[in-house]
Amino acid sequence: AIENEALMLEMADVVKQSGAQILRGGAYKPRTSPYSFQGLEEEGLHYLAEAKKRTGLCTISEVTSIAAIQAAKGVIDIIQIGARNMQNFELLKAAGKSGIPVLLKRGMSATIDEWLNAAEYIMAEGNENVILCERGIRTFEKYTRNTLDLSVVPIIKERTHLPIIIDPSHATGDWKLVEAMSLAAIAAGADGLIIEVHACPECAWSDGAQSLKPAKFASLIEKGRAIAQVVGRSL
Ligand code: PEP
Ligand code: MN
Numbered sequence: 001a002i003e004n005e006a007l008m009l010e011m012a013d014v015v016k017q018s019g020a021q022i023l024r025g026g027a028y029k030p031r032t033s034p035y036s037f038q039g040l041e042e043e044g045l046h047y048l049a050e051a052k053k054r055t056g057l058c059t060i061s062e063v064t065s066i067a068a069i070q071a072a073k074g075v076i077d078i079i080q081i082g083a084r085n086m087q088n089f090e091l092l093k094a095a096g097k098s099g100i101p102v103l104l105k106r107g108m109s110a111t112i113d114e115w116l117n118a119a120e121y122i123m124a125e126g127n128e129n130v131i132l133c134e135r136g137i138r139t140f141e142k143y144t145r146n147t148l149d150l151s152v153v154p155i156i157k158e159r160t161h162l163p164i165i166i167d168p169s170h171a172t173g174d175w176k177l178v179e180a181m182s183l184a185a186i187a188a189g190a191d192g193l194i195i196e197v198h199a200c201p202e203c204a205w206s207d208g209a210q211s212l213k214p215a216k217f218a219s220l221i222e223k224g225r226a227i228a229q230v231v232g233r234s235l
Contacts, residue, residue: 001026001037001206002044002061007199011214012051015197018218019225019235022078023048023057024194028064029206030084037205041068045075052077060103066094073098083108083135083170086118096125103194105133105167108146112155119162132156132164133194136171145173145210148181153188165192169210175201178212179220186227186235195220 002008002025012023027044029037040047048059060078063069064085072079078101085091086107095102102122106115119130134153136146148171156164168181182193198204198211212220221235228235 001029001204002040002047003205005047005050008044008047008051009054010199011197012055012057014199014214015217016055016057018214018221020221021058022060022192023051023055024060024080025051026206027061028068030062030064030082031206042071045072049075063091063095066091069094069098069100073100077101078103078131080133081105081118083110086110086115089121092118092121093125096122096127099127101129101131102127103131103133103165105135106137106149106152108136108138110137112152112159116160119160130162131192132160132162133167134164134171135167144171144177146171148172150181150184150188153185153190157189163191165194166190167194169194169196169207169212173210175210175212175216178210179216179223182220183223183227186224186233187231189231189233193224 008025025048027039027041029039052059059076060080061076062080062082063072080103083105104119122130136148139147141147153164166185168178172181196207196211197217201208201211204211225235
């Protein structure tokens, strides 16, 4: 979540230094509880735009409504449709019509076919810039926040031409598991990772338990580069 401008800019510098190519900051936060922090909304989008000016990083933020898509247009580079909205068909159609590249997360209980049909809703409007993101699915296992379904990587590669990235942060909900799942995702052939980083996870307004400190993120990226090389990719 974007909490304030100074932290946003600091994190942008830090992840850029470690080799990140895209900066994700949540401006509209679809929280499980209505009493949790809901995001800085448009103000947050502008902080992302500032971070881009400063670092050159591409920017991405989740949109939770058609009005948020309009607010994002021309301000950020990619819009995210989150797990909870994967089958919000009016939002998918509006994202398609907007022409803005879309990161489409898999719904927590969505089958691969349902997910691909959601992508189809966006593309049917003429927007073919869709990135798929696996963020873990709900299973009987309660040890982790969700269960990371890494088998989707080769399946998506076989079924589609779309890039597939992995979100080990939301998939596990536990920063201690993020590195292992990131390395496994690279080995499985994922096209990217989306990883939560916070200068002070203990003080984060959302998802602190799954956020990495900057030094841990930097060392993960170094290990990731080594794995990528082994499987004939680069990071
Ligand atoms: C997020 O990316 O911050 C988020 C809310 O993720 P998801 O939609 O995967 O739960
Ligand atoms: Mn989050």
